[in-house]
Amino acid sequence: MSSVALPEPHAEPGTGKLGMWVFLASEVLFFGGLFLAYLYGRTHWPLGWAAASRHTDVVLGTVNTALLLTSSAVIALAVACEEDERQRRWTARLLALTAALGSAFLAIKGVEYHAEWREHLFPGPSFALDTPGAQEFFALYFVMTGLHGVHMIVGIAALAILAHGRRHERDWARADHIEIAALYWHFVDIVWIFLYPLLYLVQRHG
Amino acid sequence: MTTSTTTSYLDDGLTIRSWLTTTDHKRIAILYAIAITAFFFVGGAAATIIRLELATPQGDLVSNDAYNKLFTAHGVIMVWLFLIPSIPSVLGNFLLPLMIGAKDLAFPRLNLMSWYLYVAGGLVTLEALFLGGVDTGWTFYTPYSTMFSNTYVVLTLVGIFIVGFSSILTGLNFIVTIHTLRAPRMGWFKLPLFAWGMYATSLILVLATPVLAITVVLLVAERLFQIGIFDPAFGGDPLLFQHLFWFYSHPAVYVMILPAMGVVSEIIPCFARRPIFGYRSMAYAIMTIASVGFLVWGHHMFVSGQSLTASMVFSLLSFIVAIPSAIKVFNWTATLYKGSIRFDAPMLYALGFIGLFTIGGLTGLFLASLALDVHLTDTYFVVAHFHYIMVGGAVMAYFAGLHFWWPKVTGRMYPPTWARIAAVLVFIGFNLTFFPQFLLGAEGMPRRYHTYPPQFQVLNLFSSAGAGVLAIGYLLPLVYLAWSLRHGARAGDNPFGAKGLEWQTRSPPPTHNFDTPPNVPDIVYDYRVDEPDPAAEAVR
Numbered sequence A: 001m002s003s004v005a006l007p008e009p010h011a012e013p014g015t016g017k018l019g020m021w022v023f024l025a026s027e028v029l030f031f032g033g034l035f036l037a038y039l040y041g042r043t044h045w046p047l048g049w050a051a052a053s054r055h056t057d058v059v060l061g062t063v064n065t066a067l068l069l070t071s072s073a074v075i076a077l078a079v080a081c082e083e084d085e086r087q088r089r090w091t092a093r094l095l096a097l098t099a100a101l102g103s104a105f106l107a108i109k110g111v112e113y114h115a116e117w118r119e120h121l122f123p124g125p126s127f128a129l130d131t132p133g134a135q136e137f138f139a140l141y142f143v144m145t146g147l148h149g150v151h152m153i154v155g156i157a158a159l160a161i162l163a164h165g166r167r168h169e170r171d172w173a174r175a176d177h178i179e180i181a182a183l184y185w186h187f188v189d190i191v192w193i194f195l196y197p198l199l200y201l202v203q204r205h206g
Numbered sequence B: 001m002t003t004s005t006t007t008s009y010l011d012d013g014l015t016i017r018s019w020l021t022t023t024d025h026k027r028i029a030i031l032y033a034i035a036i037t038a039f040f041f042v043g044g045a046a047a048t049i050i051r052l053e054l055a056t057p058q059g060d061l062v063s064n065d066a067y068n069k070l071f072t073a074h075g076v077i078m079v080w081l082f083l084i085p086s087i088p089s090v091l092g093n094f095l096l097p098l099m100i101g102a103k104d105l106a107f108p109r110l111n112l113m114s115w116y117l118y119v120a121g122g123l124v125t126l127e128a129l130f131l132g133g134v135d136t137g138w139t140f141y142t143p144y145s146t147m148f149s150n151t152y153v154v155l156t157l158v159g160i161f162i163v164g165f166s167s168i169l170t171g172l173n174f175i176v177t178i179h180t181l182r183a184p185r186m187g188w189f190k191l192p193l194f195a196w197g198m199y200a201t202s203l204i205l206v207l208a209t210p211v212l213a214i215t216v217v218l219l220v221a222e223r224l225f226q227i228g229i230f231d232p233a234f235g236g237d238p239l240l241f242q243h244l245f246w247f248y249s250h251p252a253v254y255v256m257i258l259p260a261m262g263v264v265s266e267i268i269p270c271f272a273r274r275p276i277f278g279y280r281s282m283a284y285a286i287m288t289i290a291s292v293g294f295l296v297w298g299h300h301m302f303v304s305g306q307s308l309t310a311s312m313v314f315s316l317l318s319f320i321v322a323i324p325s326a327i328k329v330f331n332w333t334a335t336l337y338k339g340s341i342r343f344d345a346p347m348l349y350a351l352g353f354i355g356l357f358t359i360g361g362l363t364g365l366f367l368a369s370l371a372l373d374v375h376l377t378d379t380y381f382v383v384a385h386f387h388y389i390m391v392g393g394a395v396m397a398y399f400a401g402l403h404f405w406w407p408k409v410t411g412r413m414y415p416p417t418w419a420r421i422a423a424v425l426v427f428i429g430f431n432l433t434f435f436p437q438f439l440l441g442a443e444g445m446p447r448r449y450h451t452y453p454p455q456f457q458v459l460n461l462f463s464s465a466g467a468g469v470l471a472i473g474y475l476l477p478l479v480y481l482a483w484s485l486r487h488g489a490r491a492g493d494n495p496f497g498a499k500g501l502e503w504q505t506r507s508p509p510p511t512h513n514f515d516t517p518p519n520v521p522d523i524v525y526d527y528r529v530d531e532p533d534p535a536a537e538a539v540r
Helices: A015-044 A046-053 A058-083 A085-118 A134-167 A175-200 B016-020 B025-053 B064-099 B108-131 B144-148 B153-180 B193-225 B238-272 B279-295 B308-336 B345-368 B370-376 B380-410 B416-443 B454-487
Strands: none
Touching (some): A015 B193, B016 B025, B144 B193, B238 B308, B238 B345, B380 B416, B380 B454
């Protein structure tokens, strides 16, 4: 029994994927603190939350949701193509497309931020709305979407590098690394799926 | 057994560059040990000045402001730069792969990166202290930390944020390693309890640290932009901060104590020559403490104005933590029963741990009782209680482990007599320092003031004198362990006749840990009393 070889670090199948899952568990708790703060604010200032939410740009928010959901579908395709010998030539292009959709999301988010800055929706002395709680809403809006944006930037960079490496047939642009990147990308997408209704759709009809 | 002629991980590259770019978990553990030791003595220096100031009732050594900065520096450094990384990052890093029969951790480069993050975060924190310090206390309560404190709050928080990343990456690495890199035939219930302790600790690091990270982000945003999350002046709620902070910081206590329990569970069976009593219940108890530990944070907030219902639930859950903790204490004691006990230095520290942890745990029940806590909160009783857990528990176990595995890590034996003297000094000094603080707290002396009424002076003098003894007890190992690196006796591969896989390889181990794959025994802790103990004489 002592002749059995020991497992090699890095060579064990599934090691990287498990690592990413553990990291994502950590990320859930990271955003969890923000969702707790959101829950607290919304129960304390339902009116302020509703009033402030009406000042978010629901059209751009919805377009962004569509972009991000599409990007998740595209990266799922990339993973599937990488697994199939005959479809492998698509992988790099699909990865690049995912990164492009992500970048479009960030560009639109930038347009939104710009408009909100002009309308004095950034918390501070000249904040535009006077309903109590509205400023807290926008504080959380910027922190939540901002941190989500930081995660997007990391994801876009990773996908761009992977797409480049895959096109030039680099060793490290392997199927398992693509899958790990896809896991991360889906997570960032899921965070947005929660952020979208919480930030854009509070009593929209009111 | 050609210990001296075959190369070890220590000979595998002798340049500083080879150390700073290593991905060998054993070398990274040494890097951690050096950095952590430095921070330990910086934090200890702050504590020394605090105890000197408190020798007299008047504030005659440092000003109010300086005192506030001193206890904040002591807390921040000891919690984040020493206690949390100490056993996991030093002993865990070195031993976990050896104990489960792995060649390294699952992600060796990530391991090195977490050391660099730790050092970077530590240096940022230190810089904040040298620029002028922070006076909020290590808890950074709002609104003082957001609105009033005119000190380097943001810079310190940035340092803590970076160190948090290092914690998460270490935890992640350990979890994946234990899942994927166990040697063939090393089942979950053959894992040494130290590995169980590391696993439970890692779960907490991965799941609690991010909550601290987001709290820090919000606190920095509040301080810079006054966004109104925590500060009531802008519509925020300070209680939200306390909930988020303690959701991390209470489990963080278990990050300090669970690895300590793991260390003690390795040492007690070895020096009593008995299998650990109730192995499975020990493993379950560790996991129970880790999970219930996530649900008790509100006991830090009994006087904060939270609802009585919440307080009662938090109180009940805090009492429940006592059950698995007591299981562990009883099992260690039962392991000693009819054992062939040897009082070597690691065992002295481990036995000290059991006594001090028990006192720390029982006084925790005082504080978990709602009515008593109203009287005792924010007094020296609390200070004494958590020092019994953190210093009497975690630091004792760290020193126990340091001595126990020193021969494995360095190939040299520490001077046994000096080590025993230091262990006894630490135990005496510790009790002299902190036991009077229980009495002071019960009499009503509040924490965090640099002056106090004259009737408290006698007990404070005991405490300050004890701190001096404790300081000598901590400096001694620094000297004789360093001495032993060059002059210590060659230890041999298994000087204590211990049964873990880490003792099957050479001392110090080769770069890839095992020359031949280790033999995983059928039962873990297979100690027998009647078995001849090959090493007993060599050590004596």
